[in-house]
Amino acid sequence: MSKALVCPCEDVTVEDVEHAFARGFTDMESIKRYTGFGTGICQGKSCMGAVARLIHQSKARPPAGIAPFTPRTPLFPTELSVLATAPFDVQKAPVGSTPREVHLGALALRSELPLPARAKVVIIGGGIMGLALAWNLVLRGETDVVVLEKGYLLAGASGRNGGGVRMQWGTPSMIALAKRSIELMKSFARDMGINIWLRQGGYLFLATSKEVAHRLEANQKLHNAHGVPTEILTADGAREIVPELTCKNVVAAAWNPEDGVIFPWPFLWGYAQAATRRGVRVETFTDVTGFEISGGQIRKVKTDRGDIACETVVLAAGAWSPEVAAKAGIRLPNEPHRHEICSTEPLKPFLGPLVSVLDSGLYFSQSMRGEIVGGMGDPKEPAGLNLGSTLRFLSRYARALTEQLPILGRVKVLRQWAGCYDVTPDNSPILGRTPGLPNLLQMSGFVGHGFMMAPAVAERMAAWMTEADNTDELFTRFNLQRFAEGRLERENMIIG
């Protein structure tokens, strides 16, 4: 048929780009994510110029506001087996800030419209946590809400994770949240009008040491007691699920067929669009610069676009939370830690579950589009906000991945990126009131698994915020006070 293509790799047409404009996406990073242009084999080489022209001609943005999306390494599809030859020193900490994320909060992308002078609730952070909370507040009749996001929607960890959702956790609280989240994900398309492509292909955890195997076995009992059908398998049992696996050094595996993967991005669009339709303001490219505090309460949130007077502030800024809290004089124990990730060329489906070697922090799954998406934590990664990419990661990941799945040796990596885990001392979140500043509510510290918890956490948080007699234990068990009281809630099923 008569289509005019902008991005032939992903079959994105001129009309698709215009549809994204109509949905309010006019910056290159958002158009890329909404239409999928530039995410294929060529990574935007032949199409970004065409999209720049469309933005310019439609006057969707002034020329100074038209910026390219971040060009990712590798710049040419490169086989995992070749990347694996890059040298690295495991004793040294990784460095590296390539590519620079220059457009996260570009001045030219900021809205000219004024912010509301006051709002009942201001949510700092337009990731999955903040947006899911905004929507759940709407469901409870509270629409006087403003969500402030420093970059574009999806600029933070919500747009950078691997999309895994699992019930295999180490504490009853986390298991309950994960189960409820997966339930909500199943009805997300019906509730929000946007597909999130949940695929319950299971999670297959591999243990290469006795210690980790024991942990999986102990957790299996906990899972079964809470209605999660986790099984412990041998290496041969794991190979029955994924025949291509070598299961090198694997001593045991844990398998829950009800875990799965989702496509993370539409969650944010779904929540943001639904909340916006009901009156919530979602303000992107808006940076919180400080707070006006008096009488032990936050009175105003100050931003680079003006101040907002408010009754309640929710801090849901993920890895940026400590930085924002410090502006209110609050010290959070969270630390950001970079986690790198990459995606290969798309292949026809062959890999059902998300596979993770819990000992090394390696994980990988096949996305709905067919790419192998995976990452691996680096024990030497220093604390700090860093969204750069390294060749060291690609090499470590390629070696670990092809050790377990050698048939991927000649599969090509298309792009790599990084996000920041928001790490707490006990690997559990921080939820609830702030000592000394009771109208600042914490909603952070999810240590790389906030995405899969958010639908359920937001539901309970909105109830807790709006019901006078709600004493949900989640908001005392995981409050900030616990660190001062030495009441840690250790979670032992963190990947990486």
Place this chain on the structure above:
Amino acid sequence: MPRLPHPAPSREIAIELEGQTIPCREGDSVASALIAAGEHVFARSVKYHRPRGPWCMTGECSHCLMRVDGLPNVFTCRTRVRPGMRIERQNAFPSAEHDVFRAIDFLFPKGLDHHEMFAGVPVAEQVMAKVARHLAGLGLLPEKEAPPRLPHETLEVPVAIAGAGPAGLAAARELSNLGVRFLVLERETEPGGRLRYGAVGPKDPPLSAFAQVSSFGALRLCTTIIGLYDDERGRYLAAVEETADGPRLLKVYAQRFLIATGGHPTMWPFVNNDIPGVYSARAIATLIRRDGVLPARSFALVGTGPELYDLSRLIVAHGAAVEVIVDVAADPPEDAPHRSLRGEALKAHGRTGVRGFSFRPLNGRNERVDCDAVGVCVPASPAFELASQGGAEVELSEAHQTFRVRADEDGFTAGPGISVAGDVLGQMTAAQAADSGARAARAIARVLGAVGGAR
């Protein structure tokens, strides 16, 4: 399609396309060998199963990907033929020529919104998810595991130059004269860029002007840069060199980097701009000059700028016809070939390949010409990626409506150690690119001289 007399005699070999023998010449790219054999449909597209054939010939699009010797998604434009090579088309059922999934293209003339389609419709939603998973993806797993790979190689030079086009070569010549050591990385098998493979104009400098690369410098061919990284030792270019023994990963540390990576062919949206037979201008020139294959007998050309008319001369000089030249931005120059006009409302016609091209002359009525290829010659999109990874700023060039790297007159950017030259700054003539390369090289030599130890 016609073979042109090959500059050097080469051996006749054969490859196999889905059981069919394709005769070719040693040194051919797989893509050019297939085009010479009259094969134009290389694959079906990922979503609408539209027919696809080569478009850029430089590994910067995905049109020519095929399964080669059991490996998925191979750039056939950048892969040399070997005797007995097995080539298969991807993403088509039962065949690329007659793919039943093309129905998706016709059923959804306005496109297919995967975000909202069937969202929340019981049953339909689940069925769609299953169908989508099986339609998604491009290519099957490789047949075999990777062979043992060559060890990586680490190099250190005062100046690393990315790209051996006119800008990079002029910079290399300048550094040679100034006695500054350098290394040039080039992805093609020969240096020269558009001077060797493009449609050269009368004002372009001859390639021979750059032939001298002194003992101060070295040139690594068949080397594709994959990124600019930092590590504990400093800044380096990561690259993959294709050797006779397989690919080798290179790390090239340098004090200064000169990014002269030119531009990517820009997609120009018009109806059916993706069907087989629609080529970027430089793809046509590359097919003629590098591969010795004329991809069609009659062409329509569309675009703007001097290269558009140079390409027309190149095509005609090799015995094919140019039916019309449609300039989309300016009136044709006075010395333009006949049938040059300013026009719009472009459309390529044809089911599995170009059969015609229509357009509307300014203040005129729609016209259609018969042709079997369309050449698109619009300003290239500057290849800003490497410079940007090094911290250079990128801005929209309003004149060309493409992004370009921001730099001062000497090519210095905001990125530490990063200079740029040539089309990365916005498309320019080959002579201008060479000038900018020479100037950037002199500036780099000055800086290195100031810090010492570079020579």
